Amino acid sequence: MASIKDVAAEAGVSVATVSRALNGHPSVSPAARARVLAAVETLGYRPNAVARSLRTDQTRTLGLVISDVMNPYFTELARSVEEEARALGYSVIIGNADERPDLQDHHVTTLLDRRIDGLLVSPTDGGSPRMLDAARAGTPMVFVDRWIPGVDVPVVRSDGRNAVRDLVAHLHGLGHRRLAIIAGPAATTTGRERVDAFREALAAYGLPLPDACIGQGDFQAGSGRRVTEGFLDLPEPPEVVFAADNLMALGALDAVRARGLRVPEDIGLAAFDDIPWFVHTDPPVTAIAQPTRELGRAAVRALVERIAGRAGESVTLPARLVVRRSCGEPDGPAPHQSPSPVRRSTP
Amino acid sequence: MASIKDVAAEAGVSVATVSRALNGHPSVSPAARARVLAAVETLGYRPNAVARSLRTDQTRTLGLVISDVMNPYFTELARSVEEEARALGYSVIIGNADERPDLQDHHVTTLLDRRIDGLLVSPTDGGSPRMLDAARAGTPMVFVDRWIPGVDVPVVRSDGRNAVRDLVAHLHGLGHRRLAIIAGPAATTTGRERVDAFREALAAYGLPLPDACIGQGDFQAGSGRRVTEGFLDLPEPPEVVFAADNLMALGALDAVRARGLRVPEDIGLAAFDDIPWFVHTDPPVTAIAQPTRELGRAAVRALVERIAGRAGESVTLPARLVVRRSCGEPDGPAPHQSPSPVRRSTP
DNA sequence: CCTCCTCGTGGAATCGATTACACGGAGGAT
DNA sequence: ATCCTCCGTGTAATCGATTCCACGAGGAGG
Structure with a gap:
């Protein structure tokens, strides 16, 4: 591979001039610049980024x-x-x-x-x-x-706090009272925050979040499946499961389906993170979308x-709630209107 | 950031010895090696990969x-x-x-x-x-x-050739005769090959592939939607659409749903590339899985x-066919058995 | 006791760029 | 005509590693 020395030789100038010509340094004569450019062209020279990095320290x-x-x-x-x-x-x-x-x-x-x-x-x-x-x-x-x-x-x-509040308002309006969450790892901030936000929002509606309704996941699909199975084994399973990320929601969907149950008729599902596929799942999943x-x-x-x-x-x-069908549909004529803007996604 | 010189000074040896000690060169005395390692430890030295690359040319x-x-x-x-x-x-x-x-x-x-x-x-x-x-x-x-x-x-x-043959056998067994494809860009080999394989497989069943049933896509969701809309506008729309990649299949699903039509009742759908989400779409999508x-x-x-x-x-x-429900289900008691192994995915 | 190896080590060249510094020549001011 | 400025250019140092070569010490063999 041609180096700056080869270019210098070809153009009949020093390596310093080649470097200057190539880096737009002002004091290079038009003639020299032209010769350098021509030499670069004929040799197919490309500067070595490794050498440049060593010298410039970036x-x-x-x-x-x-x-x-x-x-x-x-x-x-x-x-x-x-x-x-x-x-x-x-x-x-x-x-x-x-x-x-x-x-x-x-x-x-x-x-x-x-x-x-x-x-x-x-x-x-x-x-x-x-x-x-x-x-x-x-x-x-x-x-x-x-x-x-x-x-x-x-x-x-x-910040998903408001969106989580909107979600709980949505669920409450749909008549759901027993809500559960598949949490992310406690070692991550998002893992903790989403549980906190959920708990706070529930408290605002006077709803409890018993330990049995907090499943420990790891942001991967497998954990979503396991935790959901645990929820379904409860004497009184939750009415809606909120997964703290999209992969755990996928696992939850798996677990529900494996039991032959249906979403949202048998159990509702919501997820943190909105992704294109949630529009196409059966049913489309209500989710909290991040920008x-x-x-x-x-x-x-x-x-x-x-x-x-x-x-x-x-x-x-801010994140925002995107309502779809996975938590059930309002049977009343007008859907519950939450205080913050809640976007209803078009099909 | 500490350099090899600093380590040499700290250890009281030359840079050459530091380099040798760190690269497992045999002729370094145990004593020198220990001093170098200690110096590396106290200085928190990490070799500069940029400098090393310049010298070693890798x-x-x-x-x-x-x-x-x-x-x-x-x-x-x-x-x-x-x-x-x-x-x-x-x-x-x-x-x-x-x-x-x-x-x-x-x-x-x-x-x-x-x-x-x-x-x-x-x-x-x-x-x-x-x-x-x-x-x-x-x-x-x-x-x-x-x-x-x-x-x-x-x-x-x-190589998807056999899998595409299996797919056409599956579709033919289900009674479908008017088949269409959303092709990838002709500039790509996969774009061309998948159309060719599809055409060949159809020919083996005496089925035509008229130009109207070949839509030109670009491997992106948007093109899948546009092409599918074109298919649906045909006087005689195809019974099944085969998308040459998963994103165009997603677009096709969009287009079908936007018209208020259902898969597979109104039109079937199959895709090249299997992805985890295809299990959860409505309906689960029959796809060709690559290893x-x-x-x-x-x-x-x-x-x-x-x-x-x-x-x-x-x-x-080899790629292989994964049959799901997006092309319809056999109404006869026993499903058509194709000559090559066709795996039926477990739910 | 001398010679010859071997071993561990250090000095210095090298990779391909950038850039400080020096230098020669042209042109303007006096 | 002389001096001073620029301007364009080249020489060489430098970045942080690897590695060739030389060298001194020490042990083995004659």
């Missing part, structure tokens, strides 16, 4: 360590992150943690070894020493979706700010 | 340029590629082409600039000059899923062979 690369790529929510997040990064002149290297702290740590380590300019993380757990060290050492970093309390790093996430694209963009912008040495602000965007 | 990184990350099939492929690569000591940089040749080209270029050791591509089109140049220049490269004829690069893909995980693994292994300077063989794995 890779123009962002690292993204994501909890689980197979989760459509995170896939979309990754996509929007890459889009915004590309628009800003950065590449992104994605590491899939698969909800495993050890894998998360592996990816953080290799990304840091590669001297990425900044790191975007949706932490799977409380944070490995390596990650916390990096944050403390000043590696530009932003948390997205999930975060770790007590670490001085901007957080870009959505995923905007989250990805905001996270990249905050990170690039940090890289530039500026503050990089935390961003919280 | 990045231990693979590039993966994928047609569309939001397509669950490719997401799974990307995941299995990363898994196998990690097992072999490589990192993966994923570039999402979004079915756009210009984006594909952009990613190939930046990956090459970063001096990745090898490139995995599922080409969106006939191949940009840059990609063909790279292949000709000897960049280790493997095509996965799709390929470009006439380029000397191993291909790892699945996605194995494809990803085989592709990485072939690429690593190429990087090592060996041949790297092409691999073709």
Whole structure:
């Protein structure tokens, strides 16, 4: 592969002039610039990004360590992150943690070894020493979706509190009283917050959330299935199950169907995270939609700010309820109107 | 960040000895090795992968340029590629082409600039000059899923011919005669092959495939919707629509539902690519499943062979039909038994 | 006791870029 | 005509690793 020396030789100038010509440095004569460009053309020269990075100490690369790529929510997040990064002149290297702290740590380590300019993380757990060290050492970093309390790093996430309140209002209006939740791992902020928000919203309606109605999941489909089976085995099963993410909702759907029961007639189902497929499931699933694209963009912008040495602000965007048919339909003439805007999705 | 010089100073040895100690070179005294390791520990030293790459001319990184990350099939492929690569000591940089040749080209270029050791591509089109140049220049490269004829690069893909034959047998057994297909872009091999296989299979049953029953799609949901609307507007709409990928099937489902029609009563639907969601759609979708995980693994292994300077063989794995309910159910007592093994998915 | 290996080690070149510094020549001001 | 500025250019240092080569010490063999 041709190097800058070859170009210099071909153009009859020094490597310094080649470098300057290629980087738009002002003091290069038009003649020299033309000769360099011609040489580049004939040799098919492309600058070696590795060498450039070593010298300039910047890779123009962002690292993204994501909890689980197979989760459509995170896939979309990754996509929007890459889009915004590309628009800003950065590449992104994605590491899939698969909800495993050890894998998360592996990816953080290799990304840091590669001297990425900044790191975007949706932490799977409380944070490995390596990650916390990096944050403390000043590696530009932003948390997205999930975060770790007590670490001085901007957080870009959505707030589902109002949407969960809307959901409970919707369920209450439908006459449901025994509500259960499939929670995410307590080690994650989203895992805890969604349970808290649910409990609070229930309390506002004077409804209890007994321990038997809190199932511990891990954001994967399998756990959704197991927890739902437990709910169905209860002497008095819940009327509606709220899954704290879309994969666990998928597992819940599996479990219900495996028993030969129907949604929503036998048991209702709602999910956190809206994904295209929820429109097409049987029945379409009522879900809480996050502004995923905007989250990805905001996270990249905050990170690039940090890289530039500026503050990089935390961003919280509201989620919203999307009502479909999986929790039952109002039999009264007018549907219950909740105080906050509740969008009814068109079929 | 601590460099090898700092470690050398701390340990009281030369940088050469540090490098040797860290890379398991045999001629380092136990004493020196211990001092180096201790120094590494106290300084929290991590080798700079950028510098190492520059010197050794290898990045231990693979590039993966994928047609569309939001397509669950490719997401799974990307995941299995990363898994196998990690097992072999490589990192993966994923570039999402979004079915756009210009984006594909952009990613190939930046990956090459970063001096990745090898490139995995599922080409969106006939191949940009840059990609063909790279292949000709000897960049280790493997095509996965799709390929470009006439380029000397191993291909790892699945063969859907038999599965498509099984599908047509299944449809014929159900009494369907007017069959239509939503094709992929003619610029892609999978786009062409699936139509060809479908046409051949139909011919074996003496069924025609008139032009009106071939809709041109682009592997995205929107095109599936448009093409299906066209089919429904036909004076004699087809009895079953076969979508050449899962996203176009999703679009087709949309279009059918928008008209207030039902699957499979009013029109049947089948898809190439099986994905977890097809079990949960209304109705569950009959699909052709590719051995996605194995494809990803085989592709990485072939690429690593190429990087090592060996041949790297092409691999073709069979796809198989998974029958669900979206094409109708046999009304006779015993379902039609096709000659090849047809798996009936468990609910 | 001398020679020859082997072993552990350090010095320095190298990878391919960027960039500080030096330098020669052209042109303007005096 | 002389001096001073720029302007364009080249030389060389530098980034952080790996690795070739040389060298000194110590042990084995003659």
